[in-house]
Amino acid sequence: MTLQAITANRLVDGQVVYLREDDQWSPRIQEAIVADSDEFAKTLLELARRAVERRLIVDPYLFAVSIEKGRIQPLGRRETIRAAGPSVRPDLGYQAAAE
Amino acid sequence: MYRYDEFDHRLVAERVEQFRDQVRRRLAGELTEDEFKPLRLMNGVYLQLHAYMLRVAVPYGVLSSRQMRKLAHIARRYDKGYGHFTTRQNIQFNWPKLSEVPDLLAELAEVEMHAIQTSGNCIRNTTADQFAGVAGDEIEDPRLYAEIIRQWSTLHPEFSFLPRKFKIAVTGAPHDRAAIKTHDIGIGLVRNNDGETGFDIFVGGGQGRTPLVAKRIRGFLPKQHLLSYLEAILRVYNMLGQRNNIYKARIKILVNTVGIDAFTDMVEAEWQALKDSALDLPEAEVARIKAYFAPPAYEHLADNDPVFIEKRLADRAFARWLSTSMHPHKVPGYAIVTISLKPDGGIPGDASAEQMEAVADLADRYSFGELRVAHEQNLVLADVRQRDLYALWQELLRHGLATPNVGLIGDIIACPGLDYCNLANARSIPIAQQISRRFADLDRQHDIGRITLNISGCINACGHHHVGNIGILGVDKKGTEFYQVTLGGSADENTAVGDIIGPAFDEHHIVDAVETIVGTYLEIRKNGESFIDTYRRVGLAPFKETLYATH
Numbered sequence: 001m002t003l004q005a006i007t008a009n010r011l012v013d014g015q016v017v018y019l020r021e022d023d024q025w026s027p028r029i030q031e032a033i034v035a036d037s038d039e040f041a042k043t044l045l046e047l048a049r050r051a052v053e054r055r056l057i058v059d060p061y062l063f064a065v066s067i068e069k070g071r072i073q074p075l076g077r078r079e080t081i082r083a084a085g086p087s088v089r090p091d092l093g094y095q096a097a098a099e
Numbered sequence: 100m101y102r103y104d105e106f107d108h109r110l111v112a113e114r115v116e117q118f119r120d121q122v123r124r125r126l127a128g129e130l131t132e133d134e135f136k137p138l139r140l141m142n143g144v145y146l147q148l149h150a151y152m153l154r155v156a157v158p159y160g161v162l163s164s165r166q167m168r169k170l171a172h173i174a175r176r177y178d179k180g181y182g183h184f185t186t187r188q189n190i191q192f193n194w195p196k197l198s199e200v201p202d203l204l205a206e207l208a209e210v211e212m213h214a215i216q217t218s219g220n221c222i223r224n225t226t227a228d229q230f231a232g233v234a235g236d237e238i239e240d241p242r243l244y245a246e247i248i249r250q251w252s253t254l255h256p257e258f259s260f261l262p263r264k265f266k267i268a269v270t271g272a273p274h275d276r277a278a279i280k281t282h283d284i285g286i287g288l289v290r291n292n293d294g295e296t297g298f299d300i301f302v303g304g305g306q307g308r309t310p311l312v313a314k315r316i317r318g319f320l321p322k323q324h325l326l327s328y329l330e331a332i333l334r335v336y337n338m339l340g341q342r343n344n345i346y347k348a349r350i351k352i353l354v355n356t357v358g359i360d361a362f363t364d365m366v367e368a369e370w371q372a373l374k375d376s377a378l379d380l381p382e383a384e385v386a387r388i389k390a391y392f393a394p395p396a397y398e399h400l401a402d403n404d405p406v407f408i409e410k411r412l413a414d415r416a417f418a419r420w421l422s423t424s425m426h427p428h429k430v431p432g433y434a435i436v437t438i439s440l441k442p443d444g445g446i447p448g449d450a451s452a453e454q455m456e457a458v459a460d461l462a463d464r465y466s467f468g469e470l471r472v473a474h475e476q477n478l479v480l481a482d483v484r485q486r487d488l489y490a491l492w493q494e495l496l497r498h499g500l501a502t503p504n505v506g507l508i509g510d511i512i513a514c515p516g517l518d519y520c521n522l523a524n525a526r527s528i529p530i531a532q533q534i535s536r537r538f539a540d541l542d543r544q545h546d547i548g549r550i551t552l553n554i555s556g557c558i559n560a561c562g563h564h565h566v567g568n569i570g571i572l573g574v575d576k577k578g579t580e581f582y583q584v585t586l587g588g589s590a591d592e593n594t595a596v597g598d599i600i601g602p603a604f605d606e607h608h609i610v611d612a613v614e615t616i617v618g619t620y621l622e623i624r625k626n627g628e629s630f631i632d633t634y635r636r637v638g639l640a641p642f643k644e645t646l647y648a649t650h
């Protein structure tokens with residue numbers, strides 16, 4: 001089973017955010033809740049759908065992660081860049097400030 | 100340059116307030132994202148990887164120093180201190196907050212700028228030769244006609260929901276610096292045998308996943324018919340363009356499918372109903388708009404100012420910068436200066452707020468307070484006295500804006516790629532940076548000579564890779580970035596789509612591949628032959644041989 005987390009952009013400012021265990025959205029990928037089953041992932045998507053209705057976020061989706069030495073790592077290049085900020089300006093991403 | 104009249108001011112101000120209300124309704128939950136998205140796109144607001152992105156129109160690439168200072172302020176106040184000049188002469192801000200975009204747009208409106216029609220399936224910003232009005236080889240100033248097209252196409256009710264986006268470019272010179280044949284409509288000013296000027300009109304060009312060079316639809320269109328003829332083309336496209344498939348919706352597909360002859364027949368038939376109507380350009384109105392583009396108060400100067408010549412002879416670095424950045428001006432004693440936004444290892448097209456303010460100040464001091472944006476993602480000071488060039492160069496040096504690589508291999512066009520863009524499959528900027536560093540040696544760059552190298556991070560081709568002498572397209576293969584190379588593209592009056600040379604290279608080998616291609620060219624070129632001329636003489640074979648033999 002692929003591990004998955006859920007991400008979106010925050011409505012008010014577009015910032016990349018991740019769903020946390022307490023149903024809040026964080027810019028820190030390390031705070032993301034990780035689903036280890038399809039059923040759990042569906043539950044997360046339902047929480048995200050409600051967050052869309054509450055106008056917190058837009059365009060939520062699941063993405064694959066791994067956990068290495070206790071840290072959440074996105075598996076694809078796109079999500080790695082979203083989590084860390086532009087690879088050419090890591091100093092400027094929202095994530096840089098958040099880490 | 101053009102200044103807003105009362106109608107322009109009201110239109111833009113009303114649009115800002117309309118969008119302010121739309122944002123308020125979105126944040127209050129009165130609009131869903133599905134309802135809001137087309138509204139924000141109509142105002143240039145995209146949602147990219149990390150944040151919202153706002154694309155601001157720079158009509159035909161012309162900016163006043165006041166406008167540039169406002170862009171610097173916006174970069175600082177609403178963004179992260181920088182902006183990105185694009186291949187369509189616009190500027191993009193990468194980090195605005197949706198909640199602040201209405202205030203940002205209100206500030207832009209103060210300096211007669213907006214983001215209307217910088218997205219969506221409408222007629223986008225009309226682009227033009229960045230040397231318009233000052234180039235020595237120019238037949239007529241294209242800005243007048245670009246402005247007329249801007250006014251006609253702004254909120255045009257019939258063409259606000261076209262099958263797909265629509266891009267028009269205009270050049271007034273036989274040497275095409277505006278890449279008109281890569282546009283949906285390309286317009287060149289020409290002179291006929293009677294000495295009259297008119298328009299040479301091309302249609303159906305474009306890049307993206309189906310790159311096509313525009314075809315001539317009319318060799319000489321009398322000037323008064325410009326808008327009726329454009330309207331006829333747009334009307335045929337609007338009726339017949341394929342709306343059910345986004346990949347086949349551009350006018351180039353329609354022209355290619357029905358053939359240029361049949362398409363021309365349809366346009367000419369439509370035009371018969373439109374010509375000699377209210378769309379004819381009234382002479383008085385043309386004269387009124389033309390007055391905005393009257394030449395500035397040039398001094399009577401001679402070419403080859405002695406101080407300038409002396410400095411050029413005495414300072415090799417200055418001479419080297421001149422050899423790439425200076426272009427002949429039509430007025431004696433003046434020069435056109437291109438400011439490279441491609442420092443070694445830098446991000447093509449990015450400028451910091453401080454740099455924007457610096458060039459605004461330099462424009463005031465040395466170029467009648469006006470700037471241009473080139474589609475190659477550089478800036479231009481169009482009216483610099485030759486005697487001021489040395490002082491200008493020293494100022495540019497202080498601000499990191501004097502890299503002497505315009506037109507050379509370091510002058511790379513690159514889209515934002517996967518570092519910013521939601522559509523990208525691979526990163527473009529880091530590849531541009533690596534190539535720029537690899538070829539940073541100026542002796543080597545100048546020895547290689549004129550060449551264009553363009554990089555796109557996906558097949559949408561915002562980085563113009565199809566028409567680079569060397570083109571690089573980023574693709575994703577099972578999660579790994581690969582880069583496909585094309586050779587032989589060009590974007591001038593001899594526009595051509597590059598040929599794919601062979602299998603793609605990964606990010607660790609693409610720079611070596613470029614080096615091999617350049618090395619092969621240096622080996623086989625004949626005296627004075629540019630890269631593109633060599634390629635046209637020998638074709639792919641010798642490059643393929645060295646590239647894949649050593650890879």
